[in-house]
Amino acid sequence: MEKIRVGVFGLSRGVYIAREFVHNGAEIVAFCDLYDDRIAAARAEFGENIPAYKDFDRFLEHPMDAVILTNNFSDHAPYAVKCLAKNIHVLSECISNGTMAEGVELVRAFEKSKAVYMMAENYPQSLLNTELKRVADGGTLGKIVFAESEYNHPLPELDPGIVRMLMFTPKHWRNFLPKTYYITHSLGPVMYMTGATPKKVSAFAVFDPVAENAPSASYVGDRLANITTQNDDGSVFRVTAFSQFGGHNSTVRLCGTKGQAESLRGQGDKVLVRYNDWDLPENTENNRVYTPEWNDKDAELIKKSEHGGGDFKTVRLFLECIREKKQPPMPFDVYSSTVMSSVAILGHRSVLNGGKVYDIPDFRNEADRALYENDDLTPFWREDGRAPTVPCCSHPDYKPSEKQLKLYAEAIKDNFK
Ligand SMILES: NC(=O)c1ccc[n+]([C@@H]2O[C@H](COP(=O)([O-])OP(=O)(O)OC[C@H]3O[C@@H](n4cnc5c(N)ncnc54)[C@H](O)[C@@H]3O)[C@@H](O)[C@H]2O)c1
The missing domain is CATH 3.30.360.10 (Dihydrodipicolinate Reductase; domain 2)
Structure with a gap:
């Protein structure tokens, strides 16, 4: 049986999930991340010659059967839609959609696609x-x-x-x-x-x-x-x-x-x-x-895998769906x-x-x-720079103090590049 070729989008959580793909007999063929340090660490583990991209659209041009969406929590749906349009199978980390409108767009894209869509809920x-x-x-x-x-x-x-x-x-x-x-x-x-x-x-x-x-x-x-x-x-x-x-x-x-x-x-x-x-x-x-x-x-x-064995079983189910040309059961569909x-x-x-x-x-x-379908309210910053449109806290005016921000700036300086 030919190995299923998998691309990984987001190289923090993505590395953990990618390990389970390898344990389940799939092949990691491409990476996408913004940070050189994360790309270098992933290559050191999975193969120095694996192509890595910083731009998702270029990454998606690489020949592959499936994509792991382990990018930002609130930004999975737009990328899932792009994969589904190319009939590339999607294993998406939680949550599936960051806005209500994106949820509508996602199911519409899914219904036009031949690909498997699965939530990586482990x-x-x-x-x-x-x-x-x-x-x-x-x-x-x-x-x-x-x-x-x-x-x-x-x-x-x-x-x-x-x-x-x-x-x-x-x-x-x-x-x-x-x-x-x-x-x-x-x-x-x-x-x-x-x-x-x-x-x-x-x-x-x-x-x-x-x-x-x-x-x-x-x-x-x-x-x-x-x-x-x-x-x-x-x-x-x-x-x-x-x-x-x-x-x-x-x-x-x-x-x-x-x-x-x-x-x-x-x-x-x-x-x-x-x-x-x-x-x-x-x-x-x-x-x-x-x-x-x-x-x-x-x-x-299973015993060796993270999250009480859940990571291995999640990936096994996704690959089984691809091989058997079926969609996952609820609540992963x-x-x-x-x-x-x-x-x-x-x-x-x-x-x-x-x-x-x-x-x-x-x-x-x-x-x-x-x-x-038009409800795009979100508490998150968008990747294109748009600001949040609803507060993220029950006390809408709450914000970090000057002292906390100063300590935060100190904490993140010299972080990975
Ligand atoms: N199921 C689990 O047990 C579990 C555990 C941890 C995280 N997660 C989920 O995995 C997802 C990622 O979590 P994380 O902790 O790894 O987040 P993170 O913010 O640490 O990492 C996200 C990565 O995605 C990359 N990225 C984001 N947008 C990009 C873009 N447009 N182009 C290129 N690269 C981009 C970033 O560079 C970053 O390295 C989240 O949805 C989170 O909820 C699930």
Whole structure:
């Protein structure tokens, strides 16, 4: 079988994903990034002769079957549209679209293309989330009526090294990232486990800015947003998207009519499954805590991959879709991806409007597309220099202080080139 030829756009996260392509038998054939240092590091790892470009359109002229979109968080859709127009398969990092209008454009481009489109959402594929899906699919929990999912990723806010690595320019997307936007690591797993799709969203943020002596150029003073969705099967999800409170965790709790299953916070790779006496399945206990094992032909490669094995499985699924000429299942397909982006974008509008409830459009429907095809509001700086058009924080006037900006400038000086 001929190797699938892959180009990598964005060489920070892109390097991690590219490794999994190699482990899955694909070939990395081209790179695109703005920074020489990142290009040099990628070449050192994957091959000194791999062509590297700074201009995406020139990169896309290089012969390739698929592109990994690991560029800026808010800029995936315009590049996905260009790939789809050339029938080049797309594995896009989250989120699929930074504006509502881009979501409409993306599904229209997808429907005209012969290519596979997949969201590179890896958290549903981790060991614990694979196990929770297995338990939910087994049916012993009954109907899942409520689920909670947290992506809580605190960072040492006084550490200049973290700022230098993650927010390396004043207009970097992470300095303008509203607390509802990084949604797919928490919403993706519960959509995957339950099959439910959000139809309404409401959210409240907690305003609690970083310390005055933190190196910061961030306009986001919120620490988290609590996001509630009502779903097409009547269930409700409560999720956080990139919250930042003490005690890192990425955990899920499924509540069914007959039982509960959850990944335990801070307990290693453990799940807890619970039932009442009258609903107890045979050969189990009311409250069972255990460490699941991989039951997968590629277990050894999966164990070596990042994000609880999710990175390997994500890439394997994408390559399987290309080889078998099929689209990925929900929530990795283009329609679920735009739903997740809508929860992110409209969830933030809810934050800015006192928790107002917004309907989540279904971009399969032309009427829903028409509602949003011109909605290009964004809290991010655009690549062409256009300024944000909505605030990124629940306190719209919040901005970094002179002292924080000075410490930030100090932190990012002498950064990579
Ligand atoms: N799934 C995961 O576990 C996971 C982990 C980390 C990051 N991500 C996602 O991956 C994406 C990238 O994240 P990151 O941390 O690597 O971001 P980053 O800002 O560190 O890197 C983005 C890279 O893209 C390049 N780039 C952006 N626009 C470009 C352009 N027009 N031309 C050439 N190069 C361009 C930049 O030079 C930069 O090196 C984001 O969407 C993020 O959400 C996902």
